[in-house]
Amino acid sequence: MIRSLLCSSTLLMATSLLNPLMAEDTLYERLGGAEGIAVVVDHFIEEISFDRRIYPFFKDSDIERFRNKFSEQLCVVSDGPCRYSGDDMSSVHTGMNIGEADFNRVVELLQKALTDSGIPYTDQNRLLKKLAPLRNDMLHR
Ligand code: HEM
Numbered sequence: 001m002i003r004s005l006l007c008s009s010t011l012l013m014a015t016s017l018l019n020p021l022m023a024e025d026t027l028y029e030r031l032g033g034a035e036g037i038a039v040v041v042d043h044f045i046e047e048i049s050f051d052r053r054i055y056p057f058f059k060d061s062d063i064e065r066f067r068n069k070f071s072e073q074l075c076v077v078s079d080g081p082c083r084y085s086g087d088d089m090s091s092v093h094t095g096m097n098i099g100e101a102d103f104n105r106v107v108e109l110l111q112k113a114l115t116d117s118g119i120p121y122t123d124q125n126r127l128l129k130k131l132a133p134l135r136n137d138m139l140h141r
Pocket residue numbers: 054057058060061062065066069070073085086087088092093096098102103104106131132134135138
């Protein structure tokens with residue numbers, strides 16, 4: 001009896017020690033799930049609306065649609081339980097003639113939004129790494 005109790009408590013200790021290593025959070029969880037992403041997107045839209053370089057691109061856009069689709073996209077790329085229902089990146093951004101400096105500025109604004117939302121740098125970098133490949137679908141179109 002004592003032996004089996006000892007065995008199970010040793011097992012419990014071992015699992016609780018191992019757990020933080022085994023159960024690595026998804027990026028979606030690290031961003032704070034749907035609520036956390038909503039905060040990031042709020043900050044991002046605020047940054048865009050005050051930015052002299054980027055705001056003109058959005059001046060005639062439906063910002064509520066952008067809020068929804070961009071949030072879905074952040075959820076999907078961070079492995080959250082969502083489906084992206086917006087248009088593909090190339091057709092959305094075609095006709096805007098987005099240059100390198102515009103793209104870099106948008107990345108800066110997103111970084112600022114992430115920082116203001118309390119997201120640690122390592123998680124910011126994980127997210128930006130996932131978005132970076134989309135760059136070629138947007139530039140000079
Ligand atoms: C990694 C970078 C970017 C991502 C992930 C991204 C993502 C998106 C998404 C998901 C939408 C909504 C699509 C839809 O309505 O179906 C959107 C719309 C839009 N994006 Fe981007 N975008 C990026 C970079 C940029 C840049 C660099 C610009 C301009 C400088 C830009 C300007 C716009 C504008 C103006 C809209 C609204 C289009 C409309 O009103 O129909 N985006 N973007």
